Amino acid sequence: GQQVMQIPQYQHVQEGEDFTTYCNSSTTLSNIQWYKQRPGGHPVFLIQLVKSGEVKKQKRLTFQFGEAKKNSSLHITATQTTDVGTYFCAGHNTGGFKTIFGAGTRLFVKA
Amino acid sequence: NAGVTQTPKFQVLKTGQSMTLQCAQDMNHNSMYWYRQDPGMGLRLIYYSASEGTTDKGEVPNGYNVSRLNKREFSLRLESAAPSQTSVYFCASSVSGFGTEAFFGQGTRLTVV
Numbered sequence: 188g189q190q191v192m193q194i195p196q197y198q199h200v201q202e203g204e205d206f207t208t209y210c211n212s213s214t215t216l217s218n219i220q221w222y223k224q225r226p227g228g229h230p231v232f233l234i235q236l237v238k239s240g241e242v243k244k245q246k247r248l249t250f251q252f253g254e255a256k257k258n259s260s261l262h263i264t265a266t267q268t269t270d271v272g273t274y275f276c277a278g279h280n281t282g283g284f285k286t287i288f289g290a291g292t293r294l295f296v297k298a
Numbered sequence: 299n300a301g302v303t304q305t306p307k308f309q310v311l312k313t314g315q316s317m318t319l320q321c322a323q324d325m326n327h328n329s330m331y332w333y334r335q336d337p338g339m340g341l342r343l344i345y346y347s348a349s350e351g352t353t354d355k356g357e358v359p360n361g362y363n364v365s366r367l368n369k370r371e372f373s374l375r376l377e378s379a380a381p382s383q384t385s386v387y388f389c390a391s392s393v394s395g396f397g398t399e400a401f402f403g404q405g406t407r408l409t410v411v
Contacts, residue, residue, distance in 0.1 A: 196338065222400075229388060232401070286343075
């Protein structure tokens with residue numbers, strides 16, 4: 188069945204360093220979403236990517252969707268302590284119906 | 299607007315007990331979902347309701363049942379709780395099915411002893 192793999196599982200950074208999480212799907216995706224979950228909180232939608240090669244920015248966050256629509260990345264420039272939490276990708280399969288979540292990358296930021 | 303509201307927030311059950319998790323959304327969304335979240339495993343879909351009057355199994359439906367009571371409400375029932383069902387449960391809703399932005403409730407932390 189469809190799988191969405193996300194790496195790394197954890198990342199510790201010093202405040203001000205950059206951070207990237209990667210998401211890879213076993214099948215071609217129709218779109219991919221990114222969510223952020225603060226510790227003890229619930230997932231909150233960040234963005235959706237639909238087009239091959241799409242790049243979107245939200246302040247210090249840059250989201251990319253691969254040309255083959257099978258991978259995606261989230262890059263945070265100059266992390267801040269407010270960036271702590273777990274970042275999930277969620278891929279929607281072209282031929283299927285359900286959305287599959289990656290296992291998430293938990294980001295720790297040391298001040 | 300409250301968004302997606304789940305009750306209860308915390309629950310401890312003994313093995314074999316039953317309970318129902320309640321979920322309601324006030325955004326007039328057509329689709330609703332139940333997920334469970336376990337450490338290192340992300341969010342796994344238990345059941346979903348694409349629209350009022352329909353429900354379907356997700357990845358991990360065993361031991362659960364659901365009811366789409368009306369457009370606003372989608373409940374999850376554990377008939378005979380097992381320790382393996384210890385988890386954090388999230389209800390979510392979206393305008394129209396998978397592939398659209400999902401709004402999550404605050405979660406229910408369930409412990410089965």
